[in-house]
Amino acid sequence: MSKQETDIGTCPAHWQVVKFSSVAELKHGYQFRTNDFTESGIKVFKITQIKSDGSIDLSSCSFIDESRLESFTNNIIKNGDILMALSGATIGKIGRFRSNEVVLQNYRVGNFIPLDEKIIMKDYFYYFLTTENTYYQIMANQNQSAQENVGKADIHNMLVFLPPFEEQKSIAEVLSSLDDKIDLLYRQNQTLEQMAETLYDAWFEESDFTSRVSDLIDLQNGYAFKSKSFQDLGEDRVLKIKNISGGIVDIETTDFVSHETVENLDEKFSISTGDILFAMTGAKIGKMGIIPKTDYKLWLNQRVGLFKEKYYGSRFLAYLHLKSDYGKDYIENTATGSAQPNISGTGIENCEFPAITEQEIVEYSNQLAPLYEKVIFNLGQIQKLDALRNTLLPKLMGGEISINTDG
Structure with a gap:
């Protein structure tokens, strides 16, 4: 299989390398203030909910009053959404939201939304975002300040490996099967x-x-x-x-x-x-x-x-x-x-x-x-x-392991 050298590494020659903004959108949450929070109510998802290992912990969420939910319907996180910490010590950490509970997205949490899931599969996109390839791009583009952060424009200018859709599906299925076993x-x-x-x-x-x-x-x-x-x-x-x-x-x-x-x-x-x-x-x-x-x-x-x-x-x-x-x-x-x-x-x-x-x-x-x-x-x-998943992830996402998509 012939290879191509790109700005973000080597991949199969028949894969595309595209700008993030051409296949997906980064959506910010709402910038809740301290006086918005209450003792109980609707949970608010902050960057601290994404742990250093990529897991999501909703046990320590802040809350807003339930009566205000109608004002934030555009900020409700959906089951399967891909979330990233855009600032702080865990900048670049990715988590997958796996719940039907109503939870609101705070400002410095990024939500990655494919523009067309017939072009880039959401599961494939999630796994690509968890690679070191993505992390290094984020580190290269972060703003140097007292609090590390990365902006929407920086994310949109990043590059993504885009295999043919059937290959995306096969890659995601291999990794998802391991994640499903771990979750079970x-x-x-x-x-x-x-x-x-x-x-x-x-x-x-x-x-x-x-x-x-x-x-x-x-x-x-x-x-x-x-x-x-x-x-x-x-x-x-x-x-x-x-x-x-x-x-x-x-x-x-x-x-x-x-x-x-x-x-x-x-x-x-x-x-x-x-x-x-x-x-x-x-x-x-x-x-x-x-x-x-x-x-x-x-x-x-x-x-x-x-x-x-x-x-x-x-x-x-x-x-x-x-x-x-x-x-x-x-x-x-x-x-x-x-x-x-x-x-x-x-x-x-x-x-x-x-x-x-x-x-x-x-x-x-x-x-x-x-x-x-x-x-x-x-x-x-x-x-x-x-350990098997972590070994396979970079090899699959860089095309080192070829997957048969003929069925």
Whole structure:
């Protein structure tokens, strides 16, 4: 297959390279002011709703009064819309809105709308926008100011690879099938977590807080690795606070550490499949994540806590308690330091827990363990599928992998 060199890289010779404005439009949202917002009502989607990993989180939206909805019908985000952060720390991050809930688009959120879906398929367009190709164009065109931002004219002047429509469809189908499998596994895990939370609530609905988290786990702090210990590649990986996100520990983007550094390291700092980590400092304090099923050799960095369970599965009881409203409040109130909040291992262990006997710990933990074993397996599958998707994405979007469109 013959190739062509373009201003944005190499692609098949039979693909077109077109200006963004010729196939799509960037639509800004409404510039809501502080005095527009209310305690409840219609959600407003801001750039903070697009997370650094491209996921969308509506749990922390601002609101406007429901009575004002008629004034903003043109700003309602539709299911399937492609949204981008146009300023700030997450500039260029893309998210796909997957909901029928009425949510309004704020100003610095961009909504990408194909002009004719018979020319550029919306699913293909979404995947193209998630590539580094697009990100680098945005970075090259951003306005240099105290708050990084990119304008509508800059976006409209960007370039897009435009394969024949049938190729667009095939590319999108390959990537969508992986995303669908990942989404299914996430939803399975949400159901399993809800089942576990329901059990927890039923067990401790009316209970005095006379036990402690230390009855369930010990909290192991990590090892203080030196910066010179890290390297570009290797077999041993170190998990840091940055790797904890959304209830999962990302083991694919970890830092590597030299084997010489860890060959005599105490095994108490090693991490295994199913372990639960706790962020003990900084903006992510209190965040927890479960290690997916993995064969990697993993080590625990300082200021990351590891739950060392005292009974089979009792770490899940501690996990459910510390992620509950009671646990979150305890962590917030116990942490010290304002600019950089910290909580000690002892502070976590001393968190009061509903009255529980040793027999109940064993019984409840044995009920939770099978649920979380499935969660852990699913997390491993998610990370494998996600890694495959991330490998295929640039190859498909640059035409390195040829897809048969003959049916």
